[in-house]
Amino acid sequence: MSVSVEEKKGPAPGDRRHPEPLHEPLVFERSGEGKVGYSLPPLDVPETVAIPEVLCRPDLAGETEISEVEVARHFTRLSRLNFSIDQALYPLGSCTMKHNPRVNEEVARLPGFASAHPLAPEEVSQGALELAWRLEKILSELTGLARVTLQPAAGAQGELAGILMVRAALAKTGNPRTTVLIPDSAHGTNPASAHFAGYKVRELKSNARGTLDLHVLEEAMTEDVAALMLTVPNTLGIFENQILDIARIVHGKGGYLYCDGANFNSFVGIAKPGAMGIDVMHMNLHKTFSTPHGGGGPGAGPVAVAESLVPFLPRPTVERRTDGAFSLDHDRPESIGRLRTFLGNFGMFVRALAYISSYGNRIGDVARGAVLNANYIRAGLAGVYHLKYDAPTMHEVVFSDKKQTASGIHAMDIGKRLMDYGFHPPTISFPLIVYGALMIEPTETESKTGLDAFVAAMRKIARESEEDPEIVKTAPHTTPVRRVDEVGAARNLVLRWRP
Amino acid sequence: MKFLPTSDADRSEMLRAIGVSSVEDLFASIPAEVRQPADLPPPLSEIEVRRLLGSLAARNANARESAFFLGAGIYNHYVSAIADQMLYRAEWLTSYTPYQPEVSQGTLQSIFEFQTHVCLLTGLDVANASLYEGASALVEALLMASRLCRGRTRAVLSAGIHPEYRETVRTYFSALGFTSVEVPIGPDGRTDPKALARAVDADTFAVAIQSPNFFGVVEDWKVGSDAAHAKGARAVAVVAEAVSMALLAPPGEREADIACGEAQSLGVPMHFGGPVLGFLACRAEHERQIPGRLVGETRDADGRRAFCLTLSTREQHIRRERATSNICTNQGLMALASNIHCSLLGKKGLREVALQSHAKAEYLKREISKIPGWRIPFGAPTFNEFVAEGPEPASPLLSRLARRGILAGVPLSRWDPDAPNRFLVAATEMNTREEMDRLVAALKAGGTGDRQVPRQDRP
Numbered sequence: 001m002s003v004s005v006e007e008k009k010g011p012a013p014g015d016r017r018h019p020e021p022l023h024e025p026l027v028f029e030r031s032g033e034g035k036v037g038y039s040l041p042p043l044d045v046p047e048t049v050a051i052p053e054v055l056c057r058p059d060l061a062g063e064t065e066i067s068e069v070e071v072a073r074h075f076t077r078l079s080r081l082n083f084s085i086d087q088a089l090y091p092l093g094s095c096t097m098k099h100n101p102r103v104n105e106e107v108a109r110l111p112g113f114a115s116a117h118p119l120a121p122e123e124v125s126q127g128a129l130e131l132a133w134r135l136e137k138i139l140s141e142l143t144g145l146a147r148v149t150l151q152p153a154a155g156a157q158g159e160l161a162g163i164l165m166v167r168a169a170l171a172k173t174g175n176p177r178t179t180v181l182i183p184d185s186a187h188g189t190n191p192a193s194a195h196f197a198g199y200k201v202r203e204l205k206s207n208a209r210g211t212l213d214l215h216v217l218e219e220a221m222t223e224d225v226a227a228l229m230l231t232v233p234n235t236l237g238i239f240e241n242q243i244l245d246i247a248r249i250v251h252g253k254g255g256y257l258y259c260d261g262a263n264f265n266s267f268v269g270i271a272k273p274g275a276m277g278i279d280v281m282h283m284n285l286h287k288t289f290s291t292p293h294g295g296g297g298p299g300a301g302p303v304a305v306a307e308s309l310v311p312f313l314p315r316p317t318v319e320r321r322t323d324g325a326f327s328l329d330h331d332r333p334e335s336i337g338r339l340r341t342f343l344g345n346f347g348m349f350v351r352a353l354a355y356i357s358s359y360g361n362r363i364g365d366v367a368r369g370a371v372l373n374a375n376y377i378r379a380g381l382a383g384v385y386h387l388k389y390d391a392p393t394m395h396e397v398v399f400s401d402k403k404q405t406a407s408g409i410h411a412m413d414i415g416k417r418l419m420d421y422g423f424h425p426p427t428i429s430f431p432l433i434v435y436g437a438l439m440i441e442p443t444e445t446e447s448k449t450g451l452d453a454f455v456a457a458m459r460k461i462a463r464e465s466e467e468d469p470e471i472v473k474t475a476p477h478t479t480p481v482r483r484v485d486e487v488g489a490a491r492n493l494v495l496r497w498r499p
Numbered sequence: 500m501k502f503l504p505t506s507d508a509d510r511s512e513m514l515r516a517i518g519v520s521s522v523e524d525l526f527a528s529i530p531a532e533v534r535q536p537a538d539l540p541p542p543l544s545e546i547e548v549r550r551l552l553g554s555l556a557a558r559n560a561n562a563r564e565s566a567f568f569l570g571a572g573i574y575n576h577y578v579s580a581i582a583d584q585m586l587y588r589a590e591w592l593t594s595y596t597p598y599q600p601e602v603s604q605g606t607l608q609s610i611f612e613f614q615t616h617v618c619l620l621t622g623l624d625v626a627n628a629s630l631y632e633g634a635s636a637l638v639e640a641l642l643m644a645s646r647l648c649r650g651r652t653r654a655v656l657s658a659g660i661h662p663e664y665r666e667t668v669r670t671y672f673s674a675l676g677f678t679s680v681e682v683p684i685g686p687d688g689r690t691d692p693k694a695l696a697r698a699v700d701a702d703t704f705a706v707a708i709q710s711p712n713f714f715g716v717v718e719d720w721k722v723g724s725d726a727a728h729a730k731g732a733r734a735v736a737v738v739a740e741a742v743s744m745a746l747l748a749p750p751g752e753r754e755a756d757i758a759c760g761e762a763q764s765l766g767v768p769m770h771f772g773g774p775v776l777g778f779l780a781c782r783a784e785h786e787r788q789i790p791g792r793l794v795g796e797t798r799d800a801d802g803r804r805a806f807c808l809t810l811s812t813r814e815q816h817i818r819r820e821r822a823t824s825n826i827c828t829n830q831g832l833m834a835l836a837s838n839i840h841c842s843l844l845g846k847k848g849l850r851e852v853a854l855q856s857h858a859k860a861e862y863l864k865r866e867i868s869k870i871p872g873w874r875i876p877f878g879a880p881t882f883n884e885f886v887a888e889g890p891e892p893a894s895p896l897l898s899r900l901a902r903r904g905i906l907a908g909v910p911l912s913r914w915d916p917d918a919p920n921r922f923l924v925a926a927t928e929m930n931t932r933e934e935m936d937r938l939v940a941a942l943k944a945g946g947t948g949d950r951q952v953p954r955q956d957r958p
Contacts, residue, residue, distance in 0.1 A: 023803060027612050027842045037843035038579060043855055044932040045862035049746075051717055051880045057748050062619045064845035071843050072581055075835075078609055079590035083602035086589035092598075099502055100593050103545050109583070109768075111563040112556025118772030119571050119909045120560050121894075121901045127558030128771050142537050153631035153773070154828045156815070160671075167674055192815035192825035198674030201820045239528040267529060268537075275533040286828075290502075294586075294832030295606040296596035296628070296792065298774035314670075330913070337670035341572060341634045341663045341761075342772025354552055360542035362500060368522045369503050375525055376513045392528050416601065425599050430816070447504035448513060474800075479601040482800035486600075489797035489809040493786060495625050496615040 023480075024077045028497045031064040037071050062499040081480045082295070083424045089446050089454045091377075093396045093427035093439025094187065094235055096265050096287035101358065104290065104351035113350050118342035122327050129326035132343055133318045135353045136302075142356075142363070143261075143281060144274025145304035151314045151344040155262060158282030158301025159193035159229070164336045165280060165305060165312040166227045166256045167197055172334070177226040177255075183212055185236060185431045190229045190260060199226060206433055210236045210389035214245055221253045227280075231260040232273070235431040235439070237374065237393035239267075247277025256280060256309075264288045265443070266371055266395035269364030279306045285345075288366070289352040300348035312336050318343070369444025370395040373451055377442055380455035384462045388434050395443075401436035409465040409472050411436040416483065417464070417475035421457035500542070560901055562769065566934035568863075570884045570925025571713070571909040572633060572661050572739045573772055574764045576852060577928055582766050582839040591835055596792070596828070600807040601799075606831065607806035610794040613838040616765075620744040620841075620849075621736075621758040622751025623780040628792035629834040630777030630826065633739055633761030634667035637707065639790045639824055640759035640779055641668060644705035644733035645677065646788050646823065647756075651704035651732070654679045657690040657723070659712030661739050662914040688716035688877025688886070696726045703730055709737035709760075710747065715860075715884030715923065716877055717743075720753035733757060741765045741778075742927075743882045746853035750780075757781045765849075766840025767833050776833040787813065790824035852928050856883035859926040859935065866939045867924070873942065876921065884925040886911065889942065893922040899946035905938055 090097035152158035180194040191201040207213035233239040259281035265288040285300035315335040316328040378397040385399035401411040415425025427439035562575040597603030617626035630636040685691040706727035710718035727734035736750030738760035750758040763775035795809035815822040860883040872890035893910040908922040
């Protein structure tokens with residue numbers, strides 16, 4: 001069987017086989033005694049170690065000895081084993097893999113940003129403080145909310161900050177309450193963040209449309225509920241069209257409406273969360289505002305809040321004084337405190353400000369493009385893949401493998417086969433309420449040509465699933481490695497190289 | 500708009516395929532009453548973006564254009580040109596979390612190598628793929644210790660731990676019903692071992708000390724380990740200046756259970772405080788309680804060595820509210836930078852950077868202590884940072900020096916109003932003897948006098 005698959009795979013359109021050997025040794029395995037990869041000036045002060053020997057180590061056994069040339073080769077070769085957005089459509093749903101403008105990278109590396117220190121005197125840090133202040137003002141305008149903290153290091157930390165602010169506001173009235181409501185379609189960070197903010201989680205079942213059921217909410221929304229955490233639009237890409245009723249119900253019981261803004265890219269510049277009755281919302285600068293994903297971070301998760309939550313914002317805030325100078329305000333007695341050191345992932349603020357400035361008052365075109373592209377893919381794959389919820393979708397669409405499972409093909413197989421056609425797989429098996437989910441988010445930075453190629457590949461895989469399921473089940477065939485043994489990895493843990 | 504590749508003709512065709520007449524029709528599910536456009540200025544061209552951000556950058560003193568002695572958790576160390584240039588490669592910059600190992604082996608192998616560097620530096624068995632930064636890394640380490648000592652509710656922290664780390668711990672603990680108790684440092688700048696031991700009780704899940712501590716003083720990890728283990732708690736070693744690990748005895752060797760902190764010093768620019776690079780390492784027996792992403796070695800279907808994310812059943816996307824942490828993203832690109840940096844410097848370079856930083860700080864400390872009216876209040880050994888105390892309040896002095904191109908240190912008054920004259924001074928391999936002498940001369944003159952520093956590009 002494997003032989004026939006090998007023969008059939010042929011030079012697939014997405015063949016990315018490399019001319020050099022696919023496997024790169026570990027950098028530690030490339031090490032050779034006596035090699036050097038750095039240069040330092042000679043020490044210009046007396047040599048000394050003024051620390052007792054018992055508190056020192058003799059050497060760094062196991063560390064590398066390697067030249068710069070070999071390091072350059074090693075990391076260049078490793079990089080070629082990665083798929084990236086600059087290569088082709090990267091439709092990882094909910095992650096918003098859009099083009100990363102390079103001017104943003106350039107300006108973030110200016111010495112006045114990259115080599116600036118957060119504890120330098122404020123009078124010689126005015127540019128950095130003004131940048132943070134400007135970004136806050138812009139995010140406040142885009143969300144229609146009173147103020148924004150830029151401090152959280154990522155979306156999940158933003159969620160925690162938001163729920164902690166809710167907790168502080170409720171505690172001030174005498175009762176922080178016990179429960180946070182979260183729909184079953186939510187991202188896993190929502191319940192985890194609510195838990196770390198000290199709340200029990202009650203999961204709300206979505207209705208047949210894929211959205212929150214008002215009756216379910218009304219029944220669950222008691223005076224013991226601190227907040228509803230709602231992803232808008234939700235992880236199915238469906239906008240909660242009853243958002244105003246949802247806000248009314250939550251507020252009616254004295255609760256707060258938290259918005260997971262991971263999907264803000266689908267309505268930024270078109271509608272304002274503040275007008276929807278949302279009290280607190282985190283955004284991901286690495287999703288909506290194009291800061292690079294970097295193989296898994298750094299992110300940045302600013303949180304916008306309504307007036308009622310402003311006193312509880314993390315410390316410090318950036319303020320503009322009456323003389324026009326910018327300064328940090330640490331004296332905020334009702335603040336929830338700090339979530340991390342310094343102001344946050346400042347380098348990401350630089351990139352986000354550059355990005356938003358590039359769009360200016362045309363920022364709504366981001367959302368228009370994202371929604372158009374997702375709906376074009378939806379139209380191209382309708383009938384070929386099963387769509388559990390057929391409500392209108394915005395920036396992403398969630399199909400499932402239901403039509404393919406009869407041939408023994410699962411969502412994971414479809415995703416793996418896409419690699420052979422030169423695409424990254426969609427998000428697989430999420431959201432949890434769609435069994436065998438294929439969550440596709442093309443973003444606004446994909447051309448029609450790219451979308452057509454993706455749709456063609458998906459249609460071809462659907463055909464292969466019927467005519468030649470084996471080639472799909474055993475995919476990928478053209479990647480640097482074949483399917484890897486993830487179960488084995490967890491069973492026999494090898495988490496580091498050993499000398 | 501150059502970031503949008505859809506032409507008007509494409510758009511018409513796409514709308515026809517979708518079966519709607521305009522893009523606005525696709526937004527029908529958003530209630531009309533909440534639709535509001537953004538009131539922002541018109542779009543800027545690339546030239547204007549450069550001009551805007553350039554003008555903001557120009558108003559920040561920085562290490563390239565100053566004599567630079569700031570530390571307190573963020574340090575100005577050597578970063579090789581190749582380390583940053585490698586980050587520009589699209590395959591590193593524009594990829595995401597390696598959920599799909601077949602097309603992410605580069606990122607996965609780099610994380611595996613980063614985990615190894617952290618293990619070698621900390622002397623522990625297992626390290627995760629990185630965390631946001633030092634303070635939240637300490638929180639994650641403490642929460643991990645609490646899971647290893649179920650039912651206990653207190654953490655004992657040395658007051659030598661970075662004050663912003665301690666503040667972060669209080670934020671996270673407030674909602675979880677945990678308390679943190681702080682043990683003061685003694686007159687020589689070290690955590691008082693007796694006071695530490697006394698503070699630990701049967702309800703304590705962790706004892707954490709930092710070395711070098713916030714005041715630059717070298718602590719003995721074993722003081723924390725002994726105090727913790729005497730009551731069945733876990734010892735947490737906190738490192739805010741990771742370069743020190745190349746010279747000082749590693750936490751694992753001095754019986755710490757978990758090491759955590761900030762690795763910005765190892766290849767990451769200062770970035771006005773972020774993005775930086777949190778890390779966390781532990782003993783093998785506790786690996787299933789470690790928070791954050793982990794990469795493990797495995798085999799592919801053809802039996803070749805491959806890497807993948809592992810133990811994901813600890814994580815939020817599987818376990819939701821029962822996860823070990825709510826963390827999702829790590830600091831991928833910064834961990835890559837650090838892997839490249841540590842690989843380049845390696846066995847000899849990391850140590851030489853540590854030794855040079857220490858020697859320069861010793862020189863500067865001695866020279867400052869000789870200035871009439873100045874003293875070094877803490878007598879215990881320091882690594883590359885120390886507290887200096889002069890005859891006048893530090894903040895105005897430091898501002899005067901900053902205007903003259905000398906970023907001389909971080910005042911301690913924000914955290915200790917009783918010590919207005921004290922500030923932290925850090926030295927690294929980036930400092931020259933000439934600029935240290937200039938700092939000493941300026942301190943002698945009380946921060947006044949002519950500006951002597953030409954603005955120049957420094958390596």
